[in-house]
Amino acid sequence: MHITGLEIDNFKSFSKKTKIPFLEGFTVISGPNGSGKSNIIDSILFVLALSSSRNLRAEKLTDLINLNSGRNTAEVALEFSDGTKIRRRIKRTGNGYYSYNYLNERLCKQSDIVDHLAKHGIKPHGYNVVMQGDVTRIMEMSDFERRKIIDEIAGVAEFDTKKQQSLAELDIVRERIEREELLLIELSKRANELKRERTHALEYQKWQNELTFYQNCRSAAQLHEREKELRSLLQSAEDHTIQLGRxxxxxxxxxxxxxxxxxxxxxxxxxxxxxxxxxxxxxxxxxxxxxxxxxxxxxxxxxxxxxxxxxxxxxxxxxxxxxxxxxxxxxxxxxxxxxxxxxxxxxxxxxxxxxxxxxxxxxxxxx
Missing domain, CATH: 1.20.1270 (Substrate Binding Domain Of Dnak; Chain:A; Domain 2)
Structure with a gap:
């Protein structure tokens, strides 16, 4: 995947909307000093969120807006060979600024764009873009540091990083598994205790139900006896009443x-x-x-x-x-x-x- 076109509008020295095509192969941008060559690189870094405002040679993002146009917005858009389009827009306000990011003309967060570019090997701190002085700094590096850069460019560093992350995650998973195993042992013990408690509870409930049944039977029998006694007393009272009447x-x-x-x-x-x-x-x-x-x-x-x-x-x-x-x-x-x-x-x-x-x-x- 490579860049096929760049569109700049009111960004730094580009007060008017400017479209720059990028053909396949090697593309060179040349011109006299002050013609805006570095601003083109800055616009690419701006839209891809690969650098801070200080690296873009500005104190703050609002300084990236052209001062002579009278407008309060600046916008940069990039098109790629796979049809992807990334656009970033900043707007100056009374209290600061607003920054808007678009991925395929859909409003999104800046982290969404960073994640999308990372899938294609483009990272904010990578060497997809080599700035002035980077070559000299690389030449002055030690062999170990230079090897790290080469590994990063070749993608080996990414795998090493992923390997280290995977190992770290593996250690975390192992620790988690150990904790889970300990927890499982405790839960097994607790489950056995609960099982015994459940057995005792069921047995207790069984005897309690039987006790309730027999108590109800006894109460019913007592009630029957009381009813018989009551009927006898009523009959006796009735007999006495008849006798008293006679x-x-x-x-x-x-x-x-x-x-x-x-x-x-x-x-x-x-x-x-x-x-x-x-x-x-x-x-x-x-x-x-x-x-x-x-x-x-x-x-x-x-x-x-x-x-x-x-x-x-x-x-x-x-x-x-x-x-x-x-x-x-x-x-x-x-x-x-x-x-x-x-x-x-x-x-x-x-x-x-x-x-x-x-x-x-x-x-x-x-x-």
Whole structure:
């Protein structure tokens, strides 16, 4: 690959756009002093970024812009035999300058151009361009330094450099491999530990699941037993409620019967008051005793009425006592009724006798 053309615009002494062709073979640029021969070399170094502004005989890059044109930009373009085109443009600003690089008319970084040229053996510090004084300096070099230059021009130095870089990279890779091997050993140990921990964790999880299962089963069994107990208690409560209802109903019946008995006793008292005799006094005593039993039964019923939920046996006993008292009252009532009948019969006989007596008295008076 070689340069086929150079285009300079407002760069140093070239105030106008100038195109310079480069043909195949050996090209010589000649002219009087001050005609711009060195500026052509400087423009090539500028566009290829092969030298700094000091090597281009300028204090700063903005000094490369022609001062007489009145423009604030300078531009250099190179064309190569493979069709590649490199262009660089600088622009003066109030605070400094801007530099633009183009590779095949595409804006890019300067490092992109350096990398592209390096692929073709063109390097910023190489000997693709030999400046004034370089020949003399090369001749004054030692054999070793001159050999280095020859190796660099021949490309051997590049391979040596790459070899050294490769060896350095190889050492780095070896160190990295050693670190990775050590790390791998540590990771293997850690992996084995984690494997054991995983086995223990899985076993623990298994037993934990079984424990949870049995706990749930036990809880379910306990819940079932509690439900059975609850149903039993509910049934017992329902039975007690029914029993208490029956007792309350029976108590109501007993109270009604007591009321009837009281009425009967009142009637009996009235009859007894009209009847005299030892039998009547005895019956009265028994009647009072029955009344006391009835009264005691009434008091007991009232008391048991308050304790009916907790003292069913006492209610049953009172109920039996009440029944016995009721039986006794019935017996006394029957006896009193018998005496009453006897008294009535006596009274009727007395009335009959009186009527006969009156009849006899009337008959006597008539005679």
């Amino acid at each position: 007792i309350a109903s029976d108590r109501g019946i007993e109270e009604n019967e007591l009321s009837y008995l009281k009425a009967d006793l009142t009637d009996i008292d009235d009859l007894i008051n009209k009847k005299s005799g030892a039998d009547y006094l005895k019956l009265i005593a028994e009647l009072e005793e029955a009344k006391g039993g009835i009264k005691l039964a009434e008091q007991t019923i009232v008391r048991l009425k308050k304790e009916k939920e907790t003292n069913l046996e006492a209610i049953n006993r009172v109920y039996m006592d009440s029944k016995r008292a009721e039986t006794r009252v019935a017996e006394c009532t029957d006896q009193i009724r018998t005496l009453t009948i006897d008294r009535t019969n006596i009274a009727m006989e007395g009335a009959t006798s009186k009527a006969q007596l009156e009849k006899f008295e009337t008959e006597i008076k008539q005679h």
